[in-house]
Amino acid sequence: MKDHAPPHASHARRGPLERGRSSTSPWPDAPVLVEVWRSGFLESVHRGAVVVVDPGGAVTWSAGDVGRPVLPRSANKPVQATTYLAAGWRPRSGVELAVAAGSHAGEDGHRDTAAGILAAAGLDPSALGCPAALPGHEPTRAAWLVAGRAPERLAMNCSGKHAAMLAACVAAGWPTDGYLQPEHPLQQAIEARLSAAAGEPVAAVVVDGCGAPQHGLSLTGLARGVGSLVAAPPGSPERAVADAVRAHPWYVAGTGREDTDLMTAVPGLLVKGGADGVHVAALPGRGAVAFKLDDGGDRGRAPVLAAALRRLGVGEDVLAPWATTPVTGGDGVVGEVRPAAPLAG
Structure with missing residues (x-):
């Protein structure tokens, strides 16, 4: 396979990311958003920041510093995907566009769709600049391991995005070599689009886990x-x-995954998670929410997302499967992971 050099770390714009930092701590103070209760004992907490905006983008509620730049990671993908269309890429189906904006689990249909995007552009998986990986979907990964199948680039959760980036380059007449470099026309267009959509300058350009440029924005943006x-x-x-x-939430995430299940349960909802504790969601006519958990973990995601979506008017009965998650002990449930004040209010 052909390797592509990732953007160099020197492209990071460090200044704005230093906001809110003291001389004694590299991270600003943040409120507790999630509590972990075990047998009536408060075992752990998850801190972070969360924002709710109305359909016009005005902040209607927030907790924590929602103006500080964070790295949205894959939560940037839906807006990034608009750049591929603007560059001239014409996906053959909504499924292809969904996988381009998603973080799939490497299931068969996910990999086949990404491969189809490449083939339609006259390319093959060797053009991908993302790293090889095993599928994230547990049964698929287990079958690969039993069969002795090696990691593949198509199985990496960002292969849909990379395939669409390459297809956009072909459509626009841009070189596919070096498509991950920040100076490449595609990446320049992505940065400009993210900035315009957020209504603020991109605060930093760093290297994401998949090797592509990652753009820092505030949670509000x-x-x-x-x-x-x-x-x-x-x-x-x-x-x-x-x-x-x-319309195609399975291609955004996969079987049993939070984003897929929430979009299936709530008509009109768009949800996209990102690595290191970031999530964003939007409902037409209601607004949008975004949050970042400081510890970068996944355990607190669902309760925060459910609590924030209630502020957009989503019913508690619909959100019940995500409002709390169980804490187990032995063969039973002995507690729960639940939203803390002010989210619980």
């Missing part, structure tokens, strides 16, 4: 950007991405 997709007029690239993601 992240929520505004994804909210703009569901509010966009029909026929626009923004609305095309929003419609594809919501």
